[in-house]
Amino acid sequence: MARVVMLKNPRTGILKKGYYGFSWTFLFFGGIVPVIRGDVVRGLAILAFQILLLIICFGSIFGAPFYLLVILIWAFVYNRHYTTKLLEEGYEIADAGRSAARARTKLGVAPTGEGPRFDEPRLAATQPGASQTGAPSAAPRLGPALSRATRQAADASSPDYPAMLVKLKDALDKGALTQAEYDSLKSGIIAKIQG
Numbered sequence: 604m605a606r607v608v609m610l611k612n613p614r615t616g617i618l619k620k621g622y623y624g625f626s627w628t629f630l631f632f633g634g635i636v637p638v639i640r641g642d643v644v645r646g647l648a649i650l651a652f653q654i655l656l657l658i659i660c661f662g663s664i665f666g667a668p669f670y671l672l673v674i675l676i677w678a679f680v681y682n683r684h685y686t687t688k689l690l691e692e693g694y695e696i697a698d699a700g701r702s703a704a705r706a707r708t709k710l711g712v713a714p715t716g717e718g719p720r721f722d723e724p725r726l727a728a729t730q731p732g733a734s735q736t737g738a739p740s741a742a743p744r745l746g747p748a749l750s751r752a753t754r755q756a757a758d759a760s761s762p763d764y765p766a767m768l769v770k771l772k773d774a775l776d777k778g779a780l781t782q783a784e785y786d787s788l789k790s791g792i793i794a795k796i797q798g
Contacts (some may be wrong), residue, residue, distance in 0.1 A: 605682050608706035610689050611697035619694060621686035623709045630678040642685060649677070686710055764796050 605624040611617070629636045633653050637646030656673060660666025687710060690696075696703050696712065707713070768789065775785040 606702075606706070606709075608686065608702065608710075609697040610686070610694040612692075612694050614693060618697065619689060621689055621694070621696075621706070621710075622682035623686055623706060624682055626678045626682045629681045630674060633674060633677075636681070637685070640685060642688070683710060764792055767792055 605622045605626050605628075608621045608623065610619050610621045612619075626636065634646045634648075634650030637643070637649060640646075653674075656670055660670050663669075690710065690712060696706055698706065771780065771785055771788055771792070774780045775782065780788070
């Protein structure tokens with residue numbers, strides 16, 4: 604059963620409902636659900652895939668079970684996928700208490716208070732070529748998909764530099780950072796260590 608978690612974009616103040624758990628609406632309505640939620644491109648792609656799958660499977664003895672299996676799998680993963688996409692776009696969990704803790708656990712989001720919040724000007728100052736005022740440099744910026752732990756690792760004001768380097772390498776290996784972002788942040792941390 605799907606559970607609702609309220610998400611808020613701190614920059615715009617927009618509130619949206621995020622979901623996690625099994626999506627009965629997706630099971631019954633398929634690609635229409637993403638379209639209604641505003642995820643039009645993904646919804647239309649899923650609808651096109653469903654129609655193509657129906658055409659391919661039509662008349663086959665294994666067609667209907669295969670189609671149902673694919674839809675069932677999507678019903679299990681779609682809500683988490685949708686909510687994770689919102690979190691990557693910068694939304695934060697706005698609920699409090701047990702429901703927020705449960706949502707963070709299910710979605711793999713670090714608990715609040717684990718580390719400093721993402722602060723682009725402070726981070727930009729650690730990148731090579733950044734001005735002393737914290738103005739952004741020409742170096743690539745971090746994407747919003749980074750977890751709070753990775754953001755904490757990117758914040759070179761923390762005294763545990765070796766741990767930060769390990770977390771940055773882990774983020775690179777998981778695909779949360781590009782090689783250019785990793786190199787830029789690593790050189791900023793090494794500069795802090797040396798000087």
